Amino acid sequence: MTHASGTSFPTTRRTVLVGIGAGLTALAMPRPSRAAAAKSLRYGLSTFPPSIKPWENTGAAANTVKLTMYRGLMGYDGKAKLVPEVAESIDWPDDKTAVFKLRANAVFHNGKPVTSKDVVYTFTQIQAPDSTAYLKNALTNIAKVEAVDDHTVKFSLHAPSAVFTQLLANYCAGIVWSGSAADNPIGCGPYKPKSQERGVHIDVEKFADFYEKGRPMCDTIRFIAYSDENLRYAALQTGDVDLIEYLPWAQFDAVSKSKALKMAATTGPFMLLLFNVAKKGPLQDPKVRQAIGYAIKREDVIDAAFAGHGTPLFGFPNPEGSPFKLDDAASKWTYDPDKAKAMLAKAGYASGFPCKLLATSTYGMHQDTASIVQAYLQMIGIQATLDLPDWASRVKAGKDGDYDIAVHGLGGYYNDPDSMWPLLHSGPSNYTRSFGFSSKTIDGLLEKGRTTTDEAKRQTIYEDLAKAYFEEVPQVPLNWRVQADALHDNVSGFMAFPGWLNSSSAYSLDDTDLG
Numbered sequence: 001m002t003h004a005s006g007t008s009f010p011t012t013r014r015t016v017l018v019g020i021g022a023g024l025t026a027l028a029m030p031r032p033s034r035a036a037a038a039k040s041l042r043y044g045l046s047t048f049p050p051s052i053k054p055w056e057n058t059g060a061a062a063n064t065v066k067l068t069m070y071r072g073l074m075g076y077d078g079k080a081k082l083v084p085e086v087a088e089s090i091d092w093p094d095d096k097t098a099v100f101k102l103r104a105n106a107v108f109h110n111g112k113p114v115t116s117k118d119v120v121y122t123f124t125q126i127q128a129p130d131s132t133a134y135l136k137n138a139l140t141n142i143a144k145v146e147a148v149d150d151h152t153v154k155f156s157l158h159a160p161s162a163v164f165t166q167l168l169a170n171y172c173a174g175i176v177w178s179g180s181a182a183d184n185p186i187g188c189g190p191y192k193p194k195s196q197e198r199g200v201h202i203d204v205e206k207f208a209d210f211y212e213k214g215r216p217m218c219d220t221i222r223f224i225a226y227s228d229e230n231l232r233y234a235a236l237q238t239g240d241v242d243l244i245e246y247l248p249w250a251q252f253d254a255v256s257k258s259k260a261l262k263m264a265a266t267t268g269p270f271m272l273l274l275f276n277v278a279k280k281g282p283l284q285d286p287k288v289r290q291a292i293g294y295a296i297k298r299e300d301v302i303d304a305a306f307a308g309h310g311t312p313l314f315g316f317p318n319p320e321g322s323p324f325k326l327d328d329a330a331s332k333w334t335y336d337p338d339k340a341k342a343m344l345a346k347a348g349y350a351s352g353f354p355c356k357l358l359a360t361s362t363y364g365m366h367q368d369t370a371s372i373v374q375a376y377l378q379m380i381g382i383q384a385t386l387d388l389p390d391w392a393s394r395v396k397a398g399k400d401g402d403y404d405i406a407v408h409g410l411g412g413y414y415n416d417p418d419s420m421w422p423l424l425h426s427g428p429s430n431y432t433r434s435f436g437f438s439s440k441t442i443d444g445l446l447e448k449g450r451t452t453t454d455e456a457k458r459q460t461i462y463e464d465l466a467k468a469y470f471e472e473v474p475q476v477p478l479n480w481r482v483q484a485d486a487l488h489d490n491v492s493g494f495m496a497f498p499g500w501l502n503s504s505s506a507y508s509l510d511d512t513d514l515g
Helices: 022-029 060-069 116-126 164-168 229-238 251-259 286-294 298-306 337-346 366-380 391-400 417-423 440-451 454-471 499-511
Strands: 040-045 074-076 082-084 089-095 097-102 142-151 152-157 191-197 203-207 219-225 260-273 310-312 354-358 382-389 403-411 475-487
Touching: 022 089, 040 229, 060 191, 060 203, 060 219, 060 499, 074 164, 074 499, 082 089, 097 116, 116 142, 116 152, 152 260, 191 219, 219 260, 229 475, 251 475, 260 366, 286 337, 286 366, 286 454, 286 475, 298 310, 298 366, 298 475, 354 366, 354 391, 366 382, 366 454, 366 475, 391 403, 417 440, 417 454, 440 454
Parallel strands: 040 219, 354 382, 354 403
Antiparallel strands: 074 082, 089 097, 097 152, 142 152, 191 203, 203 219, 260 403, 260 475, 310 475
């Protein structure tokens, strides 16, 4: 049967869920026998993926599932090192030409070989005029993709690129069989789709012909949705799952002291505020957005939403592992409510204004962050009404611009300031970017930083970008957060990738095993 996810699964018995949360139902199901399925990994997701279409980005849970089924030309090994993936090698004849040799043994889940025709098809679809692909804007530097022969693909770029291979390792760049139906994209990842109970779980099974022999280590993975973080943690404690994402921050200390459980943690994702600048009103004025930056005490967000596990973020988000230093004290929003009020008054809003503050009820960290932000906005006269839909509705509201201010949590997808491109650069609306925001200055700096390969010159470019970010306020950063997955002691091989690579940690599921 075909689901809205865009991937067809074999027909399976449906469970009728009446008047009870999907996560709670999953928790109440009979516990599978470990002896009967010794290599079946059970992974607790934070939400049921709104979509697992290979080129769309609908959140961390979806991207985790997608990386088991779809792989791109580049990827990351189990230790977070950038490596060729579906490609066997890459050659650069000049700084605007990349030639990839495909693995001779790479095949799709339907048994068809992966050829250069499929690569050309994939990038043609991503770049199509009506495409909604997450990387469409980020890949505009591609001038042409050509099949040299069945296993050789040539990319011609408009300009040199400092980050082209990192872009191709993204979880939204999976190669799809060129004969795929629109509602059934077929990938070549280590696992293939098996079945799902909509809203409850997604099952994938080991692909016997995966090109990396000996991988993956587990025979199946069941991704179980627990939108309630306490139920998700309880499922880990009772052994109903082996691994969970988004360990509740209040449980960090308990897990660190446990003999049965362990954490895989990193600092990288950050919390921020987005703005609808397409709607006429105060938020179109960057001085009003700057005032909001000064109005919020970030330490209170960290304490309330993350149990103290995080650090304040006052300016341009420069990730751990970045080769650049961007720490200009003049481009930071320190807590200064008097300055915030003065700026509002100068902009003509001395009495404040009403607005809708969008977050989500699915993630406690989002809801708690929104509550703190609401309180601090009230202190400077901004009356924010909370809107807390489920995650799928939150994603849609972000794409549609159905908000005034939105709380969000995200990161880039590699440890370089260029990774902020889809969050800042002009392009089709998406829920990760302020609705309607556009800046020729920021666009130009992002483009210059991407096409400059000299690191010293890139340092200067990104210093200018950090200043423009502060002046034009495409978003207001709040805090870095420590993020952890939690797992049973018998689970080996899983790794939380560092910094902004954390969103690609599912690559390590290839090496994840059960002892």
